[in-house]
Amino acid sequence: MLKLTGKVAWVTGAGSGIGQAAAIALAKEGAVVVLTGRRKGPLDETAAAIRKAGGKAIVRAGDLMKAAAVSRIAQAIDKQFGRCDILVNNAGLNILDRTWRQLTPAGVEQVIDGNLSSAFYCSSAVLPMMRRRKDGVLIHTSSMAGRSPSTLSGAAYSAAKHGVVAMSHTINMEECVNGIRSCVVCPGEVATPILDKRPIPITKEERARMAQSEDVGDLIRYVACLPPHIVINEVMINPTWNRGYVAALRRATQEKQAKAKARK
Numbered sequence: 365m366l367k368l369t370g371k372v373a374w375v376t377g378a379g380s381g382i383g384q385a386a387a388i389a390l391a392k393e394g395a396v397v398v399l400t401g402r403r404k405g406p407l408d409e410t411a412a413a414i415r416k417a418g419g420k421a422i423v424r425a426g427d428l429m430k431a432a433a434v435s436r437i438a439q440a441i442d443k444q445f446g447r448c449d450i451l452v453n454n455a456g457l458n459i460l461d462r463t464w465r466q467l468t469p470a471g472v473e474q475v476i477d478g479n480l481s482s483a484f485y486c487s488s489a490v491l492p493m494m495r496r497r498k499d500g501v502l503i504h505t506s507s508m509a510g511r512s513p514s515t516l517s518g519a520a521y522s523a524a525k526h527g528v529v530a531m532s533h534t535i536n537m538e539e540c541v542n543g544i545r546s547c548v549v550c551p552g553e554v555a556t557p558i559l560d561k562r563p564i565p566i567t568k569e570e571r572a573r574m575a576q577s578e579d580v581g582d583l584i585r586y587v588a589c590l591p592p593h594i595v596i597n598e599v600m601i602n603p604t605w606n607r608g609y610v611a612a613l614r615r616a617t618q619e620k621q622a623k624a625k626a627r628k
């Protein structure tokens with residue numbers, strides 16, 4: 365038997381990137397997956413791929429920045445299945461104009477609501493279903509920017525993703541007595557459509573060296589399949605060719621060479 369047979373998993377941001385890969389991986393493991401994002405088209409495509417492979421998927425589109433939409437979807441899940449065993453709290457976004465010189469109140473609101481408020485709304489919406497069964501796993505996609513603030517990702521995104529890390533840890537602090545487990549995943553660069561919003565465009569070659577959606581999707585599947593007595597509280601996943609490290613190594617070499625030249 366597959367490890368997630370009989371389980372219901374709600375995956376947000378399931379129309380592309382990490383969310384799509386996670387939904388496919390969870391469905392392959394036997395879970396019924398509920399797919400959410402704002403655009404219905406990409407969700408339908410994910411659902412079609414899952415069904416073609418023999419899995420079960422349901423599309424529930426909605427804007428997770430709106431608490432009422434989140435509660436409507438959670439209620440529909442409860443009504444249809446009477447349970448939500450796994451939440452992949454993954455939907456997120458970034459904006460192009462992300463430096464302090466460029467930030468506007470509208471941009472800040474979009475990034476904080478799209479990464480942090482939405483994650484809070486989804487967690488709050490599934491916890492009652494999980495408490496009822498004394499079981500449940502929440503897996504949140506934060507970022508390496510949620511561990512170390514990054515100007516590349518921007519101030520608002522770094523702040524929001526730090527918030528997601530803190531949010532996840534507090535769920536374990538309060539809900540461990542209810543058999544509920546929360547894991548925050550902090551990826552480095554993953555080749556997904558979110559990178560199209562980078563102020564400095566990323567080449568095809570650079571994307572090929574990054575982590576791929578399927579790498580993170582498989583990690584999420586692994587966390588979801590852990591036995592109920594164990595929780596991975598936090599996990600980082602990065603490409604081996606870490607562009608941050610490579611840039612630092614290059615800077616160090618250049619500095620050494622410049623100093624050697626100056627001594628001559």
Ligand SMILES: NC(=O)c1ccc[n+]([C@@H]2O[C@H](COP(=O)([O-])OP(=O)(O)OC[C@H]3O[C@@H](n4cnc5c(N)ncnc54)[C@H](OP(=O)(O)O)[C@@H]3O)[C@@H](O)[C@H]2O)c1
Nearest residue numbers: 377380381382401402403427428455456507553554556558
């Ligand atoms: N790729 C990376 O390098 C990287 C690194 C660290 C963390 N992350 C995080 O990983 C998560 C997944 O991103 P990704 O890289 O897979 O990029 P992606 O392909 O752009 O996926 C983001 C998904 O979230 C959905 N979404 C965004 N805002 C939403 C909202 N308000 N309501 C409902 N759905 C919404 C989008 O669909 P719609 O547009 O249709 O709503 C999209 O499918 C995000 O939280 C991101 O911050 C990514």
